[in-house]
Amino acid sequence: MSGVLYDPEILILLIPLVSAGLLAVLPGYRATATLNVAATFATLAAAASLFFVERPAPGSYLLVDDLNIVFIALNTFVAFTTSIFSASYIAHEIEIGRLTPTYLRFYHAMYQLLMFAMNLALLSNNIGVMWVAIELATLTTVLMVGIYRTHEALEAAWKYFILGSVGIALALFGTILIYLASGPVVGEGLDAMVWTVLVKHSADFDAPLLNVAFVFLLLGYGTKVGLAPLHAWLPDAHAEGPTPISAVLSGLLLNVALYAVLRFKILLAGNPDALAPGPLMVTMGLASLVFAGFMLYRRRDIKRLFAYSSIEHMGIIVFAFGMGGPLANFAGLLHMVMHSLTKSGIFFAVGHIAQVKGTQKIAEIRGLTVSHPALGWALVLGVVAIAGLPPLGIFVSEFLVVTSTFAREPLLAIVLVLGLLVAFGALFLRLNEVAFGEPVGSTAPVAASYLPMYVHFGLVLAAGLYLPPLLAAWFQHVSKLLG
Amino acid sequence: MNGLAFDVAHLLAGGLVLVSFLLLYQDRMYALLNVYALHAFVLALSVAWQADVQDAPHLFVTAAIALIFKAIAIPTVLRRIVRRLGIHREIETVGGVGPTMLAGMALVGLSMVVMLKVTAGADPLAREDLAFALSVVLLGLLMMVTRRNAVSQVVGFMSLENGLILAATGAKGMPLVVEISVAFSILIAFIVIGIFLFRIRERFDTVDVHALDRFRGERQ
Numbered sequence: 152m153s154g155v156l157y158d159p160e161i162l163i164l165l166i167p168l169v170s171a172g173l174l175a176v177l178p179g180y181r182a183t184a185t186l187n188v189a190a191t192f193a194t195l196a197a198a199a200s201l202f203f204v205e206r207p208a209p210g211s212y213l214l215v216d217d218l219n220i221v222f223i224a225l226n227t228f229v230a231f232t233t234s235i236f237s238a239s240y241i242a243h244e245i246e247i248g249r250l251t252p253t254y255l256r257f258y259h260a261m262y263q264l265l266m267f268a269m270n271l272a273l274l275s276n277n278i279g280v281m282w283v284a285i286e287l288a289t290l291t292t293v294l295m296v297g298i299y300r301t302h303e304a305l306e307a308a309w310k311y312f313i314l315g316s317v318g319i320a321l322a323l324f325g326t327i328l329i330y331l332a333s334g335p336v337v338g339e340g341l342d343a344m345v346w347t348v349l350v351k352h353s354a355d356f357d358a359p360l361l362n363v364a365f366v367f368l369l370l371g372y373g374t375k376v377g378l379a380p381l382h383a384w385l386p387d388a389h390a391e392g393p394t395p396i397s398a399v400l401s402g403l404l405l406n407v408a409l410y411a412v413l414r415f416k417i418l419l420a421g422n423p424d425a426l427a428p429g430p431l432m433v434t435m436g437l438a439s440l441v442f443a444g445f446m447l448y449r450r451r452d453i454k455r456l457f458a459y460s461s462i463e464h465m466g467i468i469v470f471a472f473g474m475g476g477p478l479a480n481f482a483g484l485l486h487m488v489m490h491s492l493t494k495s496g497i498f499f500a501v502g503h504i505a506q507v508k509g510t511q512k513i514a515e516i517r518g519l520t521v522s523h524p525a526l527g528w529a530l531v532l533g534v535v536a537i538a539g540l541p542p543l544g545i546f547v548s549e550f551l552v553v554t555s556t557f558a559r560e561p562l563l564a565i566v567l568v569l570g571l572l573v574a575f576g577a578l579f580l581r582l583n584e585v586a587f588g589e590p591v592g593s594t595a596p597v598a599a600s601y602l603p604m605y606v607h608f609g610l611v612l613a614a615g616l617y618l619p620p621l622l623a624a625w626f627q628h629v630s631k632l633l634g
Numbered sequence: 635m636n637g638l639a640f641d642v643a644h645l646l647a648g649g650l651v652l653v654s655f656l657l658l659y660q661d662r663m664y665a666l667l668n669v670y671a672l673h674a675f676v677l678a679l680s681v682a683w684q685a686d687v688q689d690a691p692h693l694f695v696t697a698a699i700a701l702i703f704k705a706i707a708i709p710t711v712l713r714r715i716v717r718r719l720g721i722h723r724e725i726e727t728v729g730g731v732g733p734t735m736l737a738g739m740a741l742v743g744l745s746m747v748v749m750l751k752v753t754a755g756a757d758p759l760a761r762e763d764l765a766f767a768l769s770v771v772l773l774g775l776l777m778m779v780t781r782r783n784a785v786s787q788v789v790g791f792m793s794l795e796n797g798l799i800l801a802a803t804g805a806k807g808m809p810l811v812v813e814i815s816v817a818f819s820i821l822i823a824f825i826v827i828g829i830f831l832f833r834i835r836e837r838f839d840t841v842d843v844h845a846l847d848r849f850r851g852e853r854q
Contacts, residue, residue, distance in 0.1 A: 279809065313787060317775065320794055324771060327801045330808055331756060331764070339807025359752035 159204060160213050162197035163223065163270050166190055171263035180245055180255050184238035187259050191227070191234040194266065198227040209347045214276030217629050222273045222410050225488055229402045229495050230266050232603040236499045237262070237395035239599030243506050244393070254298055258393070265291040265399065269407045276346045278326050281411060285322070285375065288404060289315040296392035307387035314384040318374025322411075325367030329418070332360040349418055358424035365428055368415045369435070375408030377462050378469060379439040389458035390511065394502030397454055401461040402495035406487060409465065413472060413633065420475075420634040432473025433563065439466030440570035447577030452511050453501055456581055457494065460537055463574050464490045470567065471552045472633065474559065480630030482551035485618075489544035489611055490537075496607030497533040500526060503599055504585075508592040513581060518590035526597060527586050529604055534582045536611050538575045544614035639687045640759055646680035647766035650800060651742060654773040657793055658738055659731045663716050663785065667709045670789050674704035677796045684803045687759075693803055700799065704792070716785060728780050741772040763804030770797030 170190035177183050201223065206215050215223075241258070244250040250258065265288055272284035293315065297308030326344075333343040336355045342348050353361075374381040389397040416428045443463035450456040468490065471483030503526055504519065505511045519527030536543040549571065556564040653673045660666040678701035685693030727734070745768035753761040774794025781787050802808055 309784070313778065313791070316791055317778070317794075320771065320791075320798060323798050324768070324801060327798070327805055327808070328764075331753070331760060331805050334805070334807065335756075341809045343807075344809055357753075357755050359754075360756070363748065363752045 157200075157204060158207055159197045159200045160207060160215060160274055163194055163201075163227070163274065164267060166194045166197065167263040167267035167270065171260045171267060174263055175256055175260035177256070178252065180241060180252065183256065183259050184234075184241055187262060188231070188234045188238060190263060191231040191266065194270070195227040195231045198223050209276050211341055211345050212277050212280055213274050214346060215274065217625075218413070218632055219273050219410065221484065221488070221625070221629060222406060223270065225406070225491055226269055226273060226403050227266075229491055230269075230399070232606060233395050233398050233402070233495060233499075234262070235600070236398070236502065236603045237393075240393065240395055240502050240506070243599070249299060258295065258298060261291045261295050262395075262399075265295070265404075269403060272407050273410060277341075277344050278329060278346060278349070278414075279344050281346075281414075282319075282323055282326050285372070285408065285411060286319050288407065289319060289375065292388070292392075292396065292400060292404060295396045296388045298393060299391065301391070303387075304391040307384075307391035311384040311388040314374060314381070318371045318381065320371070321367050321374070322371025325364045325371055325415075328360055328364035328367065329415070332356040332364060346414065350421060353418050353421035354423065356422055356425075358422055358426075361419060361422055361425045365415055365419050365425070366431070369412060369428070369431060372408045372411045372415075373435060373469075376405055376412065376469065377439070377465050378435045379442040379462065379466070382439065382443075382462050385462060386455045386458040389461070390452050390454040394454070394498055394505065397458070398495040398498035398502075401458070401498065402491040405461065405465050406491060409468065409472075409487070412469075416472065417632070417634060429473045429475050432469050434473075436466045436468070436470030436473055437563065437566055437570065439463065440470065441466075441566065441573070444570045444573035444577065447574055448580070450577075450581065451513055453505070453513050453516060453581075453585065454498075454511050456513065456578075457497055457501060457537075460574065460578065461490075461494055463570070464494070464537070466570075467549065467552060467567075474552075474556060474563075475634060476555070476559075477627065477630050478551065478555040480633040481626050482548050482555060484626050484630060484633075485614075486545065486548035486552065489548055489614060492607045493533060493536045493543075493545060493611050496604050496611070497530070497537060499601075499604040499607070500530045500533055503597045503601070503604075504530070506599075507595060507597050510592070513585060515592055516585050517592070518588045519586050521587075522590035522594040523597060525601060529601065529608060531582065531586050532608050532612075533604075534578055534586075536608065538578045539571060542612070542615045544611040547615055547618070639683075643680070643683055643687065643759055644762055646676060646683055647763050647800060647804075649676045650680060650796065651766050651769045651773070654770050654777075654793055654797075655735070655738060657789065658734055658773065658777055658780075661727065661731075663783075664713065666786055666789055667712050667716070670793065671705045671709040673793055673796055674700055674708075677799060678705060680800060681803045688806055690807070696799065696803060700796075704796070708792070712785060712789075728782060734776065734780050738773055738776055741776060742769040745769045745772055757806065760804050760806060764801055767797045767801035767804060770794070770800060773797075 167190060170186065174183055174186060201215055201220055241250065241255060245255065268284050268288035268291060272281050272288060275281040275284060293308050293312045296311055297304050330343050333349055333352065333356055336352050337343045337348055377385040389400055419425045419428045439462050443459045443466060446459050447456060450459060468483050468487050471479045471486060504516060508516050510516065519530060536545055539545045539549040553564060553568060556567055650673065653669065653676055656669045657666065657673060660669055678697045681693055681700055682697035685691060685697060746765050749765035749768050750761065753764060771794050774790050774797060777790030777793065778787050781790060
């Protein structure tokens with residue numbers, strides 16, 4: 152630590168934790184919503200300072216390296232914009248009486264606790280701590296999904312809880328196996344779970360044990376990523392919880408679980424005798440993409456529609472990382488960042504739409520570009536982005552995934568393109584219904600600010616037009632680390 | 635590792651698998667909870683034995699948690715919930731007892747084959763423990779899919795967690811972090827379940843998860 156008093160790692164964890172405590176007891180939604188925004192902004196500032204101050208040396212519990220800094224920056228940024236969106240969303244929910252002040256306090260406390268858990272998972276240098284953090288993140292989101300206490304919300308939360316716990320349990324078994332594999336090499340005790348130590352020695356680990364461990368970890372954390380066939384919780388959880396939570400789930404929590412999978416993939420890649428993790432990830436990724444692509448056609452609920460689209464995109468990202476190599480990894484990282492920004496932006500739009508129309512059913516939302524031009528066209532832009540059309544950011548990353556795959560595995564590329572086209576068709580079919588035609592339902596203006604949504608789409612557009620060389624160089628460097 | 639220590643550890647871990655089988659075919663709620671208490675009790679014995687054999691006193695804490703919290707407190711609370719909800723009779727299972735037991739045996743066979751093969755180089759006690767632990771985990775999963783009732787699914791999940799603790803304690807010298815975290819997470823998980831049961835009770839006359847299915851968002 153070289154005697155520095157300022158340690159951003161601690162701040163990133165401490166700010167959400169302290170504010171969770173404060174928000175649990177403070178009354179009044181205006182003040183608490185502002186505090187929520189302020190807390191996420193402070194966390195974002197602390198995360199940004201990671202780029203400027205000297206990095207603390209990796210300890211037994213916490214670590215900052217070139218890989219997780221990308222995730223942390225993205226995580227804290229989307230957390231901040233979502234908290235702004237959440238403030239206006241919650242104001243409306245209080246007004247119509249869907250949330251009572253008690254539940255609001257609970258909601259804000261859980262929001263910060265979730266941020267704490269996700270940041271801890273990203274910062275952890277210890278596979279045990281990482282597991283605990285992801286478990287905590289699961290539990291807090293379960294509670295938030297069930298917060299409306301309707302039949303649907305309870306069912307969604309229950310399903311999420313059961314499937315999430317099974318996933319988490321499998322991941323713990325995998326973690327124990329990793330410890331067993333590392334024990335004989337590193338020695339018993341704490342060191343055998345410290346990530347930086349594990350990576351250094353992974354070449355000497357017992358390969359068969361490592362293989363089985365990875366299968367458990369991929370299935371366990373893969374459940375949280377929402378990979379088919381373990382995705383069943385995802386659409387329900389997105390559809391029934393408050394919309395800010397859908398944005399955080401899709402934009403952030405899925406990435407955190409993916410980050411865990413990537414860490415263990417690096418571990419496996421360091422061992423010459425272990426099985427290649429690539430094919431497993433490629434298979435699950437493609438399956439999720441194609442499956443979600445077809446499922447998109449039958450959606451009647453707008454939040455569910457975009458939840459399936461998240462499964463599709465997580466499939467693409469896992470596929471890209473499974474292919475491996477500098478180019479595919481670069482594409483995967485870029486796609487992950489772009490997807491987080493776009494999807495949370497879309498959920499902001501959907502939140503405004505659902506509030507003004509009073510429904511999430513696609514059949515009851517029509518002609519948005521006529522009744523709410525600013526909102527409607529923003530949604531069009533978002534769907535254009537998420538479907539992977541130029542000139543937006545997702546086009547760039549999808550293009551990279553497809554071309555790098557064509558160069559190496561043309562057959563897989565055909566399946567990939569097929570999946571992308573199927574999803575593309577479904578999204579535009581639904582977009583056409585929602586955005587154009589005669590307006591149906593309320594045409595009252597939206598009271599909330601569109602700023603967070605515009606910022607997200609603006610960033611995605613900017614990245615599609617011009618990716619700053621500094622950022623590109625950083626991503627290139629990280630993709631080399633990923634192997 | 636001397637002969638006796640190994641044999642007793644083996645006996646207790648095997649006993650846990652056996653109790654997992656008992657859980658599989660219980661069709662009365664109170665009986666199910668009693669068998670679960672037995673499951674946690676066997677786990678506590680097994681962990682305590684490991685603590686003694688490995689000379690790892692911190693494992694006694696884990697054993698105490700298993701005994702007090704899981705074998706006594708949780709079954710008591712669940713019994714009360716079951717009585718208040720009046721669901722002590724009904725346990726609907728998917729598929730009959732016969733096929734479930736056969737599936738269970740197949741899963742145990744599978745975990746033996748997989749774990750014994752891949753851990754050929756590891757310490758023999760850890761090896762066998764791990765194979766048993768995986769069996770308990772898989773049987774817990776099987777129980778979760780064959781039950782429709784929320785309470786018995788939760789019991790299935792808790793027996794699965796017991797299997798994980800067996801694995802964690804069998805891995806010699808595993809840092810305390812994990813034991814605490816496991817115990818802690820069970821505590822949290824239980825609070826969550828408690829809230830859930832409370833909320834479900836608030837809204838429904840039944841805690842049959844099947845009844846919840848009817849309210850699925852897209853079937854209206």
